[in-house]
Amino acid sequence: MDSKGFQRDIARVDTPCFIIDEGAIEKNLKILDSVQKEAGCKILLALKAYAAYCTFPLISKYLCGVCASGLNEAKLGKEEFGKEVHTFAPGFSDSEFDEVVKNSTHIVFNSFSQLEKFKSSVKGRKIGLRVNPEKSVAGVKFGVYDPCTKNSRLGIKAQEFSGKSLEGVSGLHFHCLCEQGVEPLEEVLKVFMDKFDPYIKKMSWVNFGGGHHITKADYDVGKLIKIIVDFKKRYPNIQEVYLEPGEAVVLNSGYMAASVLDIIHSGKDIAILDTSVESHILDVLITRNEPGAYVPEIMGAGVAGKFKFNYVLGGVSCAAGDVIGEYSFPKQLKVGDKLVFLDMAYYTIVKTNTFNGVNLPSIFLLDNSGKLKLVKKFRYSDFKGRL
Numbered sequence: 227m228d229s230k231g232f233q234r235d236i237a238r239v240d241t242p243c244f245i246i247d248e249g250a251i252e253k254n255l256k257i258l259d260s261v262q263k264e265a266g267c268k269i270l271l272a273l274k275a276y277a278a279y280c281t282f283p284l285i286s287k288y289l290c291g292v293c294a295s296g297l298n299e300a301k302l303g304k305e306e307f308g309k310e311v312h313t314f315a316p317g318f319s320d321s322e323f324d325e326v327v328k329n330s331t332h333i334v335f336n337s338f339s340q341l342e343k344f345k346s347s348v349k350g351r352k353i354g355l356r357v358n359p360e361k362s363v364a365g366v367k368f369g370v371y372d373p374c375t376k377n378s379r380l381g382i383k384a385q386e387f388s389g390k391s392l393e394g395v396s397g398l399h400f401h402c403l404c405e406q407g408v409e410p411l412e413e414v415l416k417v418f419m420d421k422f423d424p425y426i427k428k429m430s431w432v433n434f435g436g437g438h439h440i441t442k443a444d445y446d447v448g449k450l451i452k453i454i455v456d457f458k459k460r461y462p463n464i465q466e467v468y469l470e471p472g473e474a475v476v477l478n479s480g481y482m483a484a485s486v487l488d489i490i491h492s493g494k495d496i497a498i499l500d501t502s503v504e505s506h507i508l509d510v511l512i513t514r515n516e517p518g519a520y521v522p523e524i525m526g527a528g529v530a531g532k533f534k535f536n537y538v539l540g541g542v543s544c545a546a547g548d549v550i551g552e553y554s555f556p557k558q559l560k561v562g563d564k565l566v567f568l569d570m571a572y573y574t575i576v577k578t579n580t581f582n583g584v585n586l587p588s589i590f591l592l593d594n595s596g597k598l599k600l601v602k603k604f605r606y607s608d609f610k611g612r613l
Contacts, residue, residue: 231596232592235592235598236483236564236566237564239483239588239590239598240588241483241484241485241500241501241564241587242482242483242484242485242499242500242501242506242585242587242588243482243483243587243588243589243590244278244480244481244482244570244571244574244575244587244588244589244590245480245481245482245483245590245591245592245598246278246280246281246476246479246480246571246589246590246591246592246601247479247480247481247592248281248284248479248591248592248593248594249592249594250476250478250479251281251284251285251475251476251479251571252284252594253441254441254474254475254476254477254478254479255284255285255287255288255289255475256288257440257441257447258288258289258440258441258471258474258475259288259289260447261440261447261450261451261454261469262289262290264451265450265451265454265455265467266454266455266458266467267454267466267467267468267469268290268291268310268466268467268468268469269289269290269468269469269470269471270289270290270291270292270293270310270312270468270469270470271285271289271291271292271293271307271470271471271472271475272292272293272436272470272471272472272475273292273293273294273295273299273302273303273472273576274293274295274299274472274576275436275471275472275473275475275476275572275573275576276472276473276475276476276571276572276573276575276576277299277302277575277576278571278575278589278601279302279306279307280589280591280601281476281591282306282307285307285475286307286308286309289309289475290309290310290468291303291307291309291310291311291312291331292307292309292310292311292312293311293312293313293314293433293436293470294311294312294313294314294330295313295314295315296313296315296322296326297322297325297326297329299313300313300326300329300330301325301329303329304329304330310331310332311329311330311331311332312330312331312332312334312354312399312433312468312470313326313329313330313332313333313334314333314334314335314336314354314356314399315336316336316379316380317336317337317340318335318340318344323344323347324347327347327348327349327351330351331351331352332351332352332353332354332397333348333351333352333353333354334353334354334355334356334397334399334433335353335354335355335356336356336379336380336381336382337382338355338382338386338390341353341355341395345394348394352396352397352431353394353395353396353397354395354396354397354398354399354431354433355382355392355395355397355398355399356380356381356382356398356399356400356401357381357382357383357384357398357399357400357418357422358373358374358378358380358381358382358383358400359374359381359384359400359402359414359417359418359421359422360374360383360384360417360421361374361402361413361414361417361418362374362375362402363402363403363406363410363413363414364402364403364404364406364410364437366517366518367404367405367406367516367517367518368404368405368513368516368517368518369516369517370512370513370516371404372404373401373402374402380401381400381401384421384422387422387425392425392428395428395429396429396430396431397429397430397431397432397433398422398425398426398429398432398433399432399433399435399468400414400418400433400434400435401433401435401436401437401470402414402435402437403435403436403437403438404437405437405439405473406437406438406439407439407442407444407445407446408438408445408446408449408450408453409446411434411438411450411453412449412453415434415453415457419457419460426461426464427461427463428463429463429464430463430464430465430466431464431465431466431467431468432457432461432464432466432467432468433467433468433469433470434454434467434468434469434470435469435470436469436470436471436472437471437473438450438469438471438474439471439473439474439477440469440471440474441474441475441477441478442474442477454467472572472573473572473573475572476571476572477569477571477572478568478569479569479571480569480570480571480572480574480575481525481566481567481568481570482501482506482507482522482566482567482570482574482587483564483565483566483567484499484500484501484564484565484567485499485500485562485563485564485565486498486499486559486560486561486562486563486564486565487499487500487542487561488561489537489559489560489561494536494537494538494552495535495536495537495538496537496538496539496540497537497538497539497540497559498540498541498542499539499540499541499542499550499565500542501541501542501550501587502541502542502543502545502548502581502582502584503541503547503548503549503550504541504543504545504547504548504579504581504582504584505541505543505578505579505580505581505582505584505586506541506574506578506584506586506587507522507550507567507570507574508577508579509573509574509577510522510550510551511547521550521551522550522551522567522568522569522570523567523568523569524553524565524566524567524568525565525566525567525568526555526556526566527553527554527555527565528553528554528555529552529553529554530552530553530554531554532554533554533555533556534554534555534556535554535555535556535557535558535559536552536553536554536555537552537553537554537555537559538551538552539551539552539553539565542584543581543582543584544582545581545582575589580608580609580612583609585604585605585609586604586608587604588600588601588602588603588604589601589602
């Protein structure tokens with residue numbers, strides 16, 4: 227990315243807006259593709275994390291498909307990605323299931339009762355079951371996102387397989403990680419193999435789920451490749467091993483620009499921005515009380531106390547808790563200044579909403595030639611139309 231050119235572009239765009247860096251995505255894709263080739267696995271894009279389909283023509287050149295969490299994501303995957311579509315939901319409804327099948331290549335059930343209810347309707351598609359290895363690793367960072375927490379509604383436990391028919395089932399799926407390295411996967415996989423070994427031997431494919439931080443600088447890619455290769459050697463019946471990361475595909479490839487609307491003082495200096503955690507950065511709220519609470523980084527800023535000038539950054543909605551956090555800056559902020567939040571592609575664009583009538587951020591694409599292109603500008607009709 228041309229930093230000077232980027233700053234010039236930021237200066238002329240209306241805020242709030244997301245900016246997706248195509249070059250940064252391709253850098254991640256090349257790493258993921260090397261894993262696919264060396265490990266002999268397939269990698270899917272998790273649409274629940276990132277679904278900005280303006281970049282699907284690029285991503286589909288490298289990845290084998292998408293994983294969806296219901297009908298709308300499955301339709302988007304089929305229409306815009308055009309490769310494999312693996313659809314899992316905690317529960318499928320009667321009214322939507324036939325259309326889910328139509329738009330999917332793989333259907334993954336969350337219970338034996340759903341399998342029995344719907345499997346006769348799954349024609350020409352591969353059927354999988356999501357299992358729960360009961361190995362909790364994600365809670366170290368985000369307990370709220372731990373799929374293996376006590377009383378989790380996600381996945382079938384090993385003891386539930388006793389006496390159940392696996393006729394028609396060709397794959398098993400587990401998902402236990404959240405933005406983690408290869409070591410937690412190693413822990414989970416050991417438990418998965420110990421508990422589900424007899425059933426793995428009856429399958430032709432396995433999905434290791436998402437949460438793999440494969441493109442993070444300190445991730446041990448070589449160890450991941452070895453783990454997958456060793457797993458396939460242990461289970462020669464397994465023809466395909468899938469991974470379905472979201473964040474790893476678009477890590478460090480997204481920005482959100484916001485402007486300072488006002489500066490007030492209430493014990494501390496407070497900068498009011500034209501964005502909102504309630505509407506645009508929900509993970510700030512969701513993880514606020516977690517051990518690894520999410521606080522987005524800002525270009526050129528630091529944690530409170532690092533630089534001379536400290537500000538609490540508040541959102542534009544009327545919610546009292548609409549506060550992003552406290553940051554410090556080398557220069558005083560003034561009305562009209564633009565702030566650039568970093569790493570804002572995953573679990574942001576897909577979660578935005580119009581609470582309090584706050585406009586959705588526009589979406590820009592920074593293409594490989596360095597040109598900034600407007601993809602979508604949202605208007606009053608987008609707010610009114612959903613109500």
